[in-house]
Amino acid sequence: MVGDFNLMRKPEDKNKPGGDVTKMFLFNEVVSALGVVELPLHGRKYMWTNKQASPLLERLDWFFTSQSWTNNFPGTFVSPLTMETSDHLPCLISVNTSIHKGRVFRFENYLMEHDHFMDIVQHGWSLPTYQMDADKHITAKFKNLRRVIKAWEAHLSSLKANIANVKLLLSFLGILEEFRDVSFMEWNFKSLLEQKLVSLLR
Template sequence: MYHLNIPVDENWLLLGDFNFLRSLDNRNLPGGDLNDMFIFNEIIGHLGLLELPIKGKSYTWSNMQDTPLLEQLDWFFTSVDWISDYPMTEVLPLAKTASDNVPCVVTIKTSIPKSNLFRFENYWPELEVFMDCVDSSWQKQSRKGHITARIADKFKSLRMCLKRWQKNISKLKL
């Protein structure tokens, strides 16, 4: 068994060749010790582990015979905190080598959305039409009651107008 400890906010991965089945579906032929399955699953539940399933593979071990016995003996577990921080974590099987175990790789990634940044260009005020855009935006009425909310609303409106205006002048940069 292998244990990979990632010391980031108590997050961790537990992975390895446990040599236990979790259910009768984890092998292609009848058999398996139900008592061992029960104990293994009880330990997983008691520890609050979450399984990371292997994408596209049902079995990770073979006895390499002509009529092979196939079993999933390799398991990948983690915590709720890990799943929250890295929701796109995947376990992917690799091409089988001479070993009786299928090697796997754990990909850890997160989806961080790109912000839609507003970038003010220093040359804009030098353009004649820039002040027209600012003026028309600033003259729009705000429905906000408090003065600070009205100013924030006007800046937000100005940013949107300048973004639209910028698309029409973008060829000037060339």
């Protein structure tokens, strides 16, 4: 069970005094009655912000699973991602298994806007495959094309690095907010970073 329950489990799930203790007690009673296990969140305390200069931070999102799941997959954990436009912190649930998983190639639409895109496609498609069977021939051509586009994209621009750097700064400022109020300049800087991230992602 994953989601925004809009409830806290303890007073420490809020960075400022307050909170309905009765609701916390009832929420914990339900969790206990269902016999579910909370998945640990690594790296952050709070997952929601009102995005003010002196922010209210709360833990409202929760991740639960069954005891049998944790027995079979004890390496399951939750890690925070970068808060981009939402007031909730997105998270990634990771399940460690021994099953081998190949690397996934994701085609980026912005590549088609590049002046040399069609030249790269033509080059990749025209590479020899040495396959006589029609099915294997077309499959090999797509593999060649994927390999060529992947290599070209790696040397094309620093877009992915720029996105990663902006996300890293936003994560740092988010963690900083858990320990103290950010200054006015830091708050403005964070707002500019959020706008920059949206632009880069677009």
